[in-house]
Amino acid sequence: MTESALTHAHAPTGTLPPGTVVADDHVAARAPWSASLRAGQLLSIVDLGGNQAVDFLAYCVPDTSERYSAAETVSAQGNIFLTTGSVLRSCEGRAMMTVIADECGRHDTLGGACSKESNTLRYGYHTRHQHACVENFLAEGARWGLGKRDLVPNVNWYMNVPVEPDGTLGIVDGISRPGLTVTLRADCDVLCLVSNCPQINNPCNGFDPTPVRMVITAP
Amino acid sequence: MTAGANGHGTETTLGARDHARAQAGAVAEAMPTIPASRYSHPPDNVAPDRLTWAETVAGGGYTAKVLARGTTLRLTDRDGDACAHVLLFNADQPWERLNTADTVKVPWQAYLGPSHPLLSDQGRVLASILASREGTHDALCGCTTRAGNEARYGDGAAHGPTPAARELLRMAGAKHGLEARDLGACVSFFKRVWVGGDGALNYAGSQYPSSYVELRAELPLVVLIANAPHRLDPREAYTCTPLEVLAWRGAPTRPSDGLWAFTPELERAFLNTADYATARGLDD
Numbered sequence: 001m002t003e004s005a006l007t008h009a010h011a012p013t014g015t016l017p018p019g020t021v022v023a024d025d026h027v028a029a030r031a032p033w034s035a036s037l038r039a040g041q042l043l044s045i046v047d048l049g050g051n052q053a054v055d056f057l058a059y060c061v062p063d064t065s066e067r068y069s070a071a072e073t074v075s076a077q078g079n080i081f082l083t084t085g086s087v088l089r090s091c092e093g094r095a096m097m098t099v100i101a102d103e104c105g106r107h108d109t110l111g112g113a114c115s116k117e118s119n120t121l122r123y124g125y126h127t128r129h130q131h132a133c134v135e136n137f138l139a140e141g142a143r144w145g146l147g148k149r150d151l152v153p154n155v156n157w158y159m160n161v162p163v164e165p166d167g168t169l170g171i172v173d174g175i176s177r178p179g180l181t182v183t184l185r186a187d188c189d190v191l192c193l194v195s196n197c198p199q200i201n202n203p204c205n206g207f208d209p210t211p212v213r214m215v216i217t218a219p
Numbered sequence: 220m221t222a223g224a225n226g227h228g229t230e231t232t233l234g235a236r237d238h239a240r241a242q243a244g245a246v247a248e249a250m251p252t253i254p255a256s257r258y259s260h261p262p263d264n265v266a267p268d269r270l271t272w273a274e275t276v277a278g279g280g281y282t283a284k285v286l287a288r289g290t291t292l293r294l295t296d297r298d299g300d301a302c303a304h305v306l307l308f309n310a311d312q313p314w315e316r317l318n319t320a321d322t323v324k325v326p327w328q329a330y331l332g333p334s335h336p337l338l339s340d341q342g343r344v345l346a347s348i349l350a351s352r353e354g355t356h357d358a359l360c361g362c363t364t365r366a367g368n369e370a371r372y373g374d375g376a377a378h379g380p381t382p383a384a385r386e387l388l389r390m391a392g393a394k395h396g397l398e399a400r401d402l403g404a405c406v407s408f409f410k411r412v413w414v415g416g417d418g419a420l421n422y423a424g425s426q427y428p429s430s431y432v433e434l435r436a437e438l439p440l441v442v443l444i445a446n447a448p449h450r451l452d453p454r455e456a457y458t459c460t461p462l463e464v465l466a467w468r469g470a471p472t473r474p475s476d477g478l479w480a481f482t483p484e485l486e487r488a489f490l491n492t493a494d495y496a497t498a499r500g501l502d503d
Contacts, residue, residue: 004472007375064400065398065399066399067402069361069402069404070319070320070361070404071319071359071360071361071362071405071450072361072364072450074359074360075361075419075420075450075451076417078420078451079417079418079419079420080359080414080418080420082363089387090260091399091402092364092365092366092385093364093366093367094366095442106418110320110323110324110329110359110432111320111324112318112319112320112321112324113320114340115321115340117340117341117342117343117491118321118324118325118340118342119342120340120342120487120491121321121325121338121342121484121487121491122235122324122325122484124487125487134340136342136372148314148340149314149399149400149401151340152403152404153318153320153321153404163329163418165416167355167413167414168327168328168329169323169324169327169328170324170327173323187401189445205225217430
């Protein structure tokens with residue numbers, strides 16, 4: 001662990017909703033995570049170190065062929081940013097999860113996940129063998145029978161991706177800080193896949209990937 | 220109904236055969252021309268015998284085809300109110316498909332226009348946008364759903380009067396062995412959407428009659444196309460006019476092409492594509 005990560009470990013630990021804690025997981029920097037939530041359960045994502053992109057996919061249970069759709073989510077709410085009140089929708093338009101609390105303000109729906117392959121386009125071939133979110137999604141998804149065909153554009157909690165008037169978009173410095181929390185309610189039984197983003201070539205993690213805390217609560 | 224009562228002469232097998240055969244040669248507004256070289260309106264700069272696809276798709280219709288690397292695909296909004304929802308797959312390995320997130324992130328540009336690559340999840344160019352006569356196209360809003368169209372128009376089934384684009388793509392995909400889990404986010408041509416500073420999506424709608432977009436297949440592609448109203452189309456009525464689909468043989472983008480190194484990201488995407496094609500033996 002780097003010196004800066006040790007420092008982050010002493011950061012605030014988040015704002016949790018009331019209820020019974022079902023799981024409370026510390027996700028190491030660069031690591032994957034997953035969990036299945038029952039309808040009504042809450043998932044809190046705590047940005048322990050600040051400005052840590054948390055790449056996130058959700059699948060309906062038991063039929064995982066119905067899954068989060070960025071396009072349906074932004075079209076239904078008429079806005080590309082996620083915050084309190086935003087509903088994550090499936091490819092069939094169904095409400096999967098609702099953001100019930102958000103201390104950050106806005107989160108990304110457009111940037112998708114970093115991959116070893118796209119890293120070569122964005123930064124050059126020297127990044128080809130760096131760890132990437134798609135690796136985490138594939139590894140963690142395989143535990144649930146999900147494979148490459150099941151990966152779609154994902155949510156990036158705490159990632160800041162503005163769109164300029166001429167359409168220019170990009171990942172810029174974050175607006176999060178240590179201890180900020182976003183809490184989602186599962187609107188149906190749902191499987192959540194997470195990649196705690198390992199990217200070190202853009203500001204999505206402040207150039208320093210840090211741990212996050214994932215807490216499942218039954219209200 | 221008694222035999223012969225329908226007046227079609229189909230009481231017997233031979234009569235039914237004659238009746239069926241007599242229908243050939245009829246013309247519908249939406250139909251393929253086969254062979255494509257016989258299409259009545261080939262592009263000015265394209266010899267008819269180079270055409271490999273000529274089809275008109277009605278509003279609420281779909282089509283699909285496998286295209287060779289180097290093919291030019293021209294989609295034309297003939298009457299000004301088509302909306303072509305397109306999904307692309309590498310025909311050699313369909314698990315490699317259009318990735319709309321990388322398609323906007325890698326070029327640092329949310330709106331599709333000339334020189335924009337349609338990227339796969341493998342850091343390669345599935346298709347390049349060569350020409351786009353008017354405006355931009357949408358990579359953010361996806362397609363309508365069956366449930367959405369049921370709420371919106373009263374029906375969203377593929378067989379109904381107001382089919383959802385996703386239902387149409389589901390049918391197109393099924394004929395290529397592709398299932399629901401293969402149908403990710405699509406791009407939508409001919410309807411413009413822009414993003415406000417607050418993140419709001421603004422539907423700018425239709426372009427103009429005879430607008431077209433040309434794509435160059437940089438890999439062998441499975442192309443799925445649904446022609447259906449845009450996800451954010453605010454009109455009460457299900458409104459969608461015919462789409463003309465043409466394709467003709469050509470060569471993929473080469474280093475001598477001005478497009479190749481249009482941006483550093485695009486150059487590496489073409490390098491990755493050529494690297495794959497060379498190793499795979501596609502250009503032998």
